[in-house]
Amino acid sequence: MASLSRREVEQGLPWVWTPDKLRRFAKLASTNIYVAEIDSRVVGFSIASLGDARAHLVLLAVDRRWRKSGIGRELLDWQLRAGLTAGLADMSLEVRANNKSAQQFYAAAGFRKLRVLPRYYSGLEDGIRFRLSPLRVSQPMQQKKSLQPDE
Ligand SMILES: CC(C)(COP(=O)(O)OP(=O)(O)OC[C@H]1O[C@@H](n2cnc3c(N)ncnc32)[C@H](O)[C@@H]1OP(=O)(O)O)[C@@H](O)C(=O)NCCC(=O)NCCS
Numbered sequence: 177m178a179s180l181s182r183r184e185v186e187q188g189l190p191w192v193w194t195p196d197k198l199r200r201f202a203k204l205a206s207t208n209i210y211v212a213e214i215d216s217r218v219v220g221f222s223i224a225s226l227g228d229a230r231a232h233l234v235l236l237a238v239d240r241r242w243r244k245s246g247i248g249r250e251l252l253d254w255q256l257r258a259g260l261t262a263g264l265a266d267m268s269l270e271v272r273a274n275n276k277s278a279q280q281f282y283a284a285a286g287f288r289k290l291r292v293l294p295r296y297y298s299g300l301e302d303g304i305r306f307r308l309s310p311l312r313v314s315q316p317m318q319q320k321k322s323l324q325p326d327e
Contacts (some may be wrong), residue, residue: 177211177221177235186239190298193235198223201234209256212238212247216323222251224258224267231259231311232267241325249314252285256313268311273302277296282306 181193201207204273206227211282212220217243224231233255238248270293271278279289296303 177209177223180218180221180237181235184240185235189300192298193209203206206232208255208258211240212250212251214242220247221239222250222255224255226259226262226264229265229268231255231262231264238267241247243326245324248281253313256308256311259311260313264311266307266311268305268307270296270303270305272297273304278302281307288313 178193178195178198181198182191186192190194201223202209204225206225208226210222211218218239219242220236222236223234233252236248236251238251239281240299253301268290269282269287271282273292283289283306285308287308289306290305293303293305295301
């Protein structure tokens, strides 16, 4: 997960989600993690922090060879289901201002742009906060089509 984060989320920024930090974060009772594996290889993951009233999506990444196959939506929906089951009101997240495709991904799932966070990422890049309120799942659970990687 740390190397996926380094490669797919934090490129061009200092590496914040190192293996040590992820290990510590994973031990918190409030942390919820889903991992997508294909042939025993991690191809994506989502990490959320479930508070008493609200959920915060901390990290979500899909290996670029496996994008646009529905894996990201599935990883997000599992977190939304967990938040709903816990009776939480909403889910927020931050995304890099330059990351337009992730912004479209979250907008397609019903998230609304709340505000810009100047220099949120290590003082180098603005962040944009999104929120889904009330919390809801974007699609019903369904049978999965078979997946093929992009070459
Ligand atoms: C954002 C990300 C997680 C999406 O994962 P994915 O598995 O490719 O997404 P899905 O296939 O589930 O897409 C679901 C919907 O999101 C939207 N979407 C996904 N990728 C998109 C893109 N590049 N441009 C526009 N819309 C996109 C589409 O509406 C898509 O639905 P459709 O396939 O029916 O058109 C993935 O691109 C990624 O890992 N990016 C790098 C890391 C990152 O930006 N993480 C989020 C910020 S922490």
